[in-house]
Amino acid sequence: MGRYVIRRLLQMIPVFFGATLLIFLMVNVMGDPIAGLCGDRQCDPATATQLRKEFGLDKPLWQQYVTYMGNVFTGDFGTAFNGQEVTELMASAFPVTIRLTIVAILFEIVIGITLGVVTGLRRGRPVDTGVLLVTLVVISVPTFVTGLLLQLLLGVEWGWISPSVSPEAPFDELIVPGLVLASVSLAYVTRLTRTSIAENRRADYVRTAVAKGLPRRRVITRHLLRNSLIPVVTFIGTDIGALMGGAIVTERIFNIHGVGFQLYQGILRQNTQTVVGFVTVLVLVFLVANLLVDLLYAVLDPRIRYA
Amino acid sequence: MRGATHARWAACAAAVALAATACGDDGGGDSGGGDGSGIVSSSWGDPQNPLEPANTNEVQGGKVLDMLFRGLKRYDAKTGKANDMLAEKIETSDSTNFTVTVKSGWKFSNGEAVTAKSFVDAWNYGASLKNNQKNAYFFGYIDGYDKVHPEDGSKQTTDTLSGLKITGDNTFTVKLNQKFSTFPDTLGYSAFSPLPKAFFDDHAAWLNEPVGNGPYTVDSYAKGSVMKMRAWAQYPGEDKAQNGGVDLKVYTDNNTAYTDLMAGNLDLVDDVPASQLKNAKSDLGDRYINTPAGIIQTLAFPFYDKAWDKDGMEKVRTGLSRAIDRDQITETIFQKTRTPATDWTSPVLGEAGGFKEGLCGDACEYDPDEAKKLIEEGGGLPGGQVKISYNADTGSHKEWVDAVCNSVNNALDNDKACVGNPIGTFADFRNQITQSKMSGPFRAGWQMDYPLIQNFLQPLYYTNASSNDGKWTSAEFDKLVNEANAETDQAKAVDLFQQAEEVLRDDMGAIPLWYQNGSAGYSERVSDVALNQFSVPVYNEIKVS
Numbered sequence: 067m068g069r070y071v072i073r074r075l076l077q078m079i080p081v082f083f084g085a086t087l088l089i090f091l092m093v094n095v096m097g098d099p100i101a102g103l104c105g106d107r108q109c110d111p112a113t114a115t116q117l118r119k120e121f122g123l124d125k126p127l128w129q130q131y132v133t134y135m136g137n138v139f140t141g142d143f144g145t146a147f148n149g150q151e152v153t154e155l156m157a158s159a160f161p162v163t164i165r166l167t168i169v170a171i172l173f174e175i176v177i178g179i180t181l182g183v184v185t186g187l188r189r190g191r192p193v194d195t196g197v198l199l200v201t202l203v204v205i206s207v208p209t210f211v212t213g214l215l216l217q218l219l220l221g222v223e224w225g226w227i228s229p230s231v232s233p234e235a236p237f238d239e240l241i242v243p244g245l246v247l248a249s250v251s252l253a254y255v256t257r258l259t260r261t262s263i264a265e266n267r268r269a270d271y272v273r274t275a276v277a278k279g280l281p282r283r284r285v286i287t288r289h290l291l292r293n294s295l296i297p298v299v300t301f302i303g304t305d306i307g308a309l310m311g312g313a314i315v316t317e318r319i320f321n322i323h324g325v326g327f328q329l330y331q332g333i334l335r336q337n338t339q340t341v342v343g344f345v346t347v348l349v350l351v352f353l354v355a356n357l358l359v360d361l362l363y364a365v366l367d368p369r370i371r372y373a
Numbered sequence: 374m375r376g377a378t379h380a381r382w383a384a385c386a387a388a389v390a391l392a393a394t395a396c397g398d399d400g401g402g403d404s405g406g407g408d409g410s411g412i413v414s415s416s417w418g419d420p421q422n423p424l425e426p427a428n429t430n431e432v433q434g435g436k437v438l439d440m441l442f443r444g445l446k447r448y449d450a451k452t453g454k455a456n457d458m459l460a461e462k463i464e465t466s467d468s469t470n471f472t473v474t475v476k477s478g479w480k481f482s483n484g485e486a487v488t489a490k491s492f493v494d495a496w497n498y499g500a501s502l503k504n505n506q507k508n509a510y511f512f513g514y515i516d517g518y519d520k521v522h523p524e525d526g527s528k529q530t531t532d533t534l535s536g537l538k539i540t541g542d543n544t545f546t547v548k549l550n551q552k553f554s555t556f557p558d559t560l561g562y563s564a565f566s567p568l569p570k571a572f573f574d575d576h577a578a579w580l581n582e583p584v585g586n587g588p589y590t591v592d593s594y595a596k597g598s599v600m601k602m603r604a605w606a607q608y609p610g611e612d613k614a615q616n617g618g619v620d621l622k623v624y625t626d627n628n629t630a631y632t633d634l635m636a637g638n639l640d641l642v643d644d645v646p647a648s649q650l651k652n653a654k655s656d657l658g659d660r661y662i663n664t665p666a667g668i669i670q671t672l673a674f675p676f677y678d679k680a681w682d683k684d685g686m687e688k689v690r691t692g693l694s695r696a697i698d699r700d701q702i703t704e705t706i707f708q709k710t711r712t713p714a715t716d717w718t719s720p721v722l723g724e725a726g727g728f729k730e731g732l733c734g735d736a737c738e739y740d741p742d743e744a745k746k747l748i749e750e751g752g753g754l755p756g757g758q759v760k761i762s763y764n765a766d767t768g769s770h771k772e773w774v775d776a777v778c779n780s781v782n783n784a785l786d787n788d789k790a791c792v793g794n795p796i797g798t799f800a801d802f803r804n805q806i807t808q809s810k811m812s813g814p815f816r817a818g819w820q821m822d823y824p825l826i827q828n829f830l831q832p833l834y835y836t837n838a839s840s841n842d843g844k845w846t847s848a849e850f851d852k853l854v855n856e857a858n859a860e861t862d863q864a865k866a867v868d869l870f871q872q873a874e875e876v877l878r879d880d881m882g883a884i885p886l887w888y889q890n891g892s893a894g895y896s897e898r899v900s901d902v903a904l905n906q907f908s909v910p911v912y913n914e915i916k917v918s
Contacts, residue, residue: 096798103800
């Protein structure tokens with residue numbers, strides 16, 4: 067197990083450098099960011115040169131990358147064009163997005179797995195068909211449609227929630243956005259759990275457990291569910307990264323000043339420092355989440371052993 | 374008992390989810406009575422640059438500066454006339470040397486007095502190359518600018534403008550490097566605001582919480598999310614805030630801001646999203662504002678490209694202008710938030726200020742037959758096709774460019790005569806323009822810095838001017854502009870500028886498309902809402918009921 071963890075950690079290094087380098091190259095291909103800084107008019111050449119020097123844009127790309135990575139290891143992610151430290155932007159954006167992700171993941175776990183267990187145990191019954199139909203609808207409707215509809219209905223028509231989230235973004239305001247963000251994944255979690263449960267229900271160890279006379283509740287939670295959760299955990303684990311980076315649509319709709327919004331602004335303004343900084347952190351989140359998933363396997367199913 | 378801990382964890386998670394279902398109130402602002410203490414909540418966009426007077430060149434940062442600062446002059450929100458604000462008087466006898474007297478009794482909100490030095494220091498700071506101020510070119514008319522801001526980027530030899538001299542506590546003189554009779558009228562622009570000593574002493578602290586001399590002070594500023602401005606009780610000016618303060622809230626999307634206005638969570642949206650323009654009138658009734666702003670949209674041409682600059686091309690350019698059905702496009706695509714342009718300025722200048730309806734004449738009138746004839750006479754479109762370039766990331770330019778092309782194609786009976794050429798990002802679009810890489814007409818827009826006809830012509834069409842993106846050049850035009858700037862009689866100066874504009878028309882240096890309006894909507898809680906000519910709400914006039 068220990069060696070496995072170390073090997074996984076070592077694998078993260080090339081992935082980390084590769085991903086950041088790619089992002090660095092892609093943002094730079096878009097051209098000179100200073101050109102867009104002065105609005106619909108040209109920056110005067112002297113100021114433009116000066117700004118380019120200040121942001122290090124006058125150096126060759128490889129040198130920019132080396133300097134950048136060097137700084138990153140000392141915790142310096144550079145400065146955005148509006149004079150704010152990128153770390154400062156992160157400090158304000160990540161907590162919000164993490165809260166949003168937690169809400170979304172909780173919905174996935176609580177609603178998704180419950181529905182999955184219920185339908186998995188009642189395959190072919192009306193409940194099962196009904197839930198399957200609903201999940202199909204959720205999967206096929208794009209997030210921005212669900213988001214805008216809920217915002218309009220709950221926020222404007224019925225006035226149950228505020229259509230936009232305040233800058234502090236406390237948990238209670240994030241419930242509807244979190245549900246919207248989670249919706250598609252939630253449907254997948256339901257379907258995954260359902261299939262997995264239905265499959266394992268006929269497994270020998272479940273039959274043995276029932277034959278031993280264990281209470282039904284114990285059979286389901288300890289024996290059936292625990293083994294059926296492996297694919298679901300894999301999915302939710304990878305989803306953590308996807309939710310954090312992919313919340314752009316939801317964050318825009320509900321006015322959440324999180325990672326998605328900062329990334330979007332960074333790309334629009336071609337702010338290399340912001341984009342690369344945020345992506346670097348997201349890459350790390352992905353890597354750590356995947357590592358955790360792999361470690362959880364062993365916890366869930368002791369039969370799985372890593373050399 | 375690993376399993377048991379898992380179950381407990383799941384139970385906790387469920388409990389958190391349940392406990393959190395209560396939906397909280399919004400932060401929609403306090404509801405003060407009609408006593409002037411109510412807080413207005415208004416939509417805002419994240420400013421692109423640090424908030425310094427000489428470094429802010431877009432509307433979002435401009436809004437804050439407008440609340441935070443008062444300069445020597447201030448433009449009347451209705452007429453656009455430059456009235457004295459902090460200026461007691463500004464005198465000149467030769468249009469080159471000006472003596473400025475600052476009114477006494479004005480203070481910054483930290484108690485510091487506003488003196489001649491506050492202005493001179495601020496202007497020196499703004500002009501100095503080492504401070505990277507994006508509006509530095511505003512000080513380009515002042516003598517000595519080339520020393521503090523060398524055009525070629527070489528090392529500046531001094532930090533102060535030789536044209537500025539403090540002659541007393543409240544007086545200073547300005548020497549310009551050329552005759553510029555309307556110079557005092559430019560001083561209402563926020564780049565010319567005074568700055569307190571605190572700005573220079575601790576710059577970083579000032580940026581976190583700017584201090585100015587206007588009717589509002591900054592109460593708190595959470596960068597990227599909300600700026601709370603509060604009325605300053607000791608403000609000495611006559612335009613005191615009629616409300617208790619303004620909360621500027623950053624929105625990720627102006628559609629969300631509009632939805633918030635509809636839901637009663639927001640008082641003021643000063644940028645109604647294009648997709649909502651259709652509904653705005655019925656949603657808001659009288660609370661929808663659609664008034665002219667000092668913005669004109671044009672199509673510029675790459676005059677550095679031989680194909681667009683050869684003889685006879687003026688006929689092609691005029692032909693293109695005549696092939697565009699401006700009336701139809703402004704009505705169907707812009708829902709009348711644009712007005713077809715008939716000159717190269719803006720209606721907000723007023724007739725006395727230089728706006729002349731119909732100056733463009735036939736050349737801006739839609740006539741497909743005549744358009745076709747002109748383009749053929751001029752030798753046809755270069756390469757048989759025009760590509761109109763625009764940036765596709767913001768501002769929904771695609772719709773109107775496609776409509777313009779459609780109109781041109783119809784006029785020429787050729788569905789390949791004109792196509793749109795989207796460019797991914799605004800930065801890349803500007804990049805291609807500054808590097809003179811455009812191969813055909815491209816979108817150009819101009820938001821005035823100050824309501825003067827000079828500002829609509831000189832920066833855009835004067836030879837090698839800062840925003841002459843198409844590199845159009847005409848000795849005749851330059852001569853007339855120079856004469857106009859030297860003319861002290863305002864009416865005569867305007868007349869000379871209009872003659873210059875006629876030169877521009879005859880050569881069709883850029884096709885005027887339409888004047889842009891400012892559009893805004895507000896809630897029932899507030900009244901006396903208006904937009905000034907810069908399409909910025911006049912915040913201090915807003916009353917909260």
